[in-house]
Amino acid sequence: MSYQNPKVAEVADVLKRRFAELENKADILKAVELKALYAEIPTLPPEQRASFGKEINSLKQELQELVAKHQEQAEALPPIDVTAPFDVNTPIDKRPKLLPTEHGSKHPLTTEIERITDIFYRMGFEVVESREIDDEYHMFTALNFPAGHPARDDYDTFMTVQKDKNDHPLVAPAHTSTMQHRVLKAYKERLEKGEPIAIVTPDRVFRNEDLDATHEHTFHQIEGIYVDKGVHAGMLIATLKTYLNEYFGENLEVKLQPFYFPFTEPSFELAVERPAILRKDDSEEQKWLELLGCGMIHPNVLKMAGIDPEVYTGFAWGQGIERMVMMKNGIEDIRHFQSGKLEFLRQFV
Numbered sequence: 327m328s329y330q331n332p333k334v335a336e337v338a339d340v341l342k343r344r345f346a347e348l349e350n351k352a353d354i355l356k357a358v359e360l361k362a363l364y365a366e367i368p369t370l371p372p373e374q375r376a377s378f379g380k381e382i383n384s385l386k387q388e389l390q391e392l393v394a395k396h397q398e399q400a401e402a403l404p405p406i407d408v409t410a411p412f413d414v415n416t417p418i419d420k421r422p423k424l425l426p427t428e429h430g431s432k433h434p435l436t437t438e439i440e441r442i443t444d445i446f447y448r449m450g451f452e453v454v455e456s457r458e459i460d461d462e463y464h465m466f467t468a469l470n471f472p473a474g475h476p477a478r479d480d481y482d483t484f485m486t487v488q489k490d491k492n493d494h495p496l497v498a499p500a501h502t503s504t505m506q507h508r509v510l511k512a513y514k515e516r517l518e519k520g521e522p523i524a525i526v527t528p529d530r531v532f533r534n535e536d537l538d539a540t541h542e543h544t545f546h547q548i549e550g551i552y553v554d555k556g557v558h559a560g561m562l563i564a565t566l567k568t569y570l571n572e573y574f575g576e577n578l579e580v581k582l583q584p585f586y587f588p589f590t591e592p593s594f595e596l597a598v599e600r601p602a603i604l605r606k607d608d609s610e611e612q613k614w615l616e617l618l619g620c621g622m623i624h625p626n627v628l629k630m631a632g633i634d635p636e637v638y639t640g641f642a643w644g645q646g647i648e649r650m651v652m653m654k655n656g657i658e659d660i661r662h663f664q665s666g667k668l669e670f671l672r673q674f675v
């Protein structure tokens with residue numbers, strides 16, 4: 327738009343240039359130059375006032391239209407996903423489209439680990455995190471697996487090319503029992519003070535397994551360690567039963583059968599009744615789901631950590647978490663947990 331009055335034309339020019347740079351475009355309507363033009367009207371000879379006033383009104387209207395147009399354009403622009411990679415020089419209509427967003431939620435295993443550790447916390451246990459890379463000493467030697475013992479092969483352990491200071495490959499822990507030696511050593515002072523060692527250590531573990539509905543290569547375990555004077559197997563059973571009943575909210579049928587682990591003596595396997603959804607047939611074999619390994623900590627394991635097995639005894643257990651969560655929620659295949667399938671995960675929100 328062109329203005330006849332040179333003053334209005336000059337202010338129009340100044341304000342339009344300023345408009346382009348303003349962050350809040352509506353501020354242009356409050357410009358002092360515009361106010362000054364209005365203030366000039368009464369100072370003019372009466373015959374000029376009408377045409378001057380009309381021109382200022384036109385300028386104000388033009389500015390109002392500019393503000394309205396800008397607002398319209400801003401609302402019509404698609405929002406930009408600031409995390410999407412694109413060259414800043416890419417025109418807006420060629421930039422990647424914003425992905426639909428929604429709130430995420432905790433993975434069901436995280437929720438369950440928190441629930442389990444909370445139960446143990448209320449039972450007087452402390453939580454110590456395990457680790458996801460370890461060495462041969464903590465995986466085998468400190469757990470009373472003699473060098474070359476065939477039981478080492480039972481653990482299908484992934485090993486790295488990188489070696490430790492004893493020239494043994496580092497390992498991806500195949501069970502959370504790798505924490506036993508560390509926990510016993512770190513907390514043995516408690517025993518001297520007359521307090522028990524009562525620790526649980528949850529984490530991921532890894533095994534070179536053949537995969538099926540109940541076997542994963544990467545799964546979670548929670549290890550429990552309890553040491554004091556006069557600890558016996560009855561206390562182990564009572565602790566695990568209390569925990570399982572609290573977790574499932576009912577009195578469960580459990581079965582304890584003798585087993586072999588080099589680091590516990592005697593050793594047991596605790597099984598719970600397998601829910602129908604996980605049962606292929608009515609055979610006795612299909613009836614039970616092995617839930618955890620446990621036993622009285624082997625005297626050699628205590629000795630290696632500097633604890634006198636003549637004075638102190640203790641129990642330990644290692645439990646697979648996925649299988650228990652499956653049982654509680656009627657999940658038919660362990661592989662769902664790591665599938666990343668949203669339709670699976672959304673059922674636990």
Ligand code: FA5
Nearest residue numbers: 501503541542545616617618619620621642643644646
């Ligand atoms: C152990 O890992 C021993 N460290 C347990 C232990 C700890 C015994 C302390 C004594 C004292 P096992 O290999 O049986 O034991 O595994 C323990 C549990 O992990 C199993 O009962 C099962 O619930 C779970 N588990 C084992 N392999 C897999 C797998 N491939 N996928 C999912 N869960 C598994």
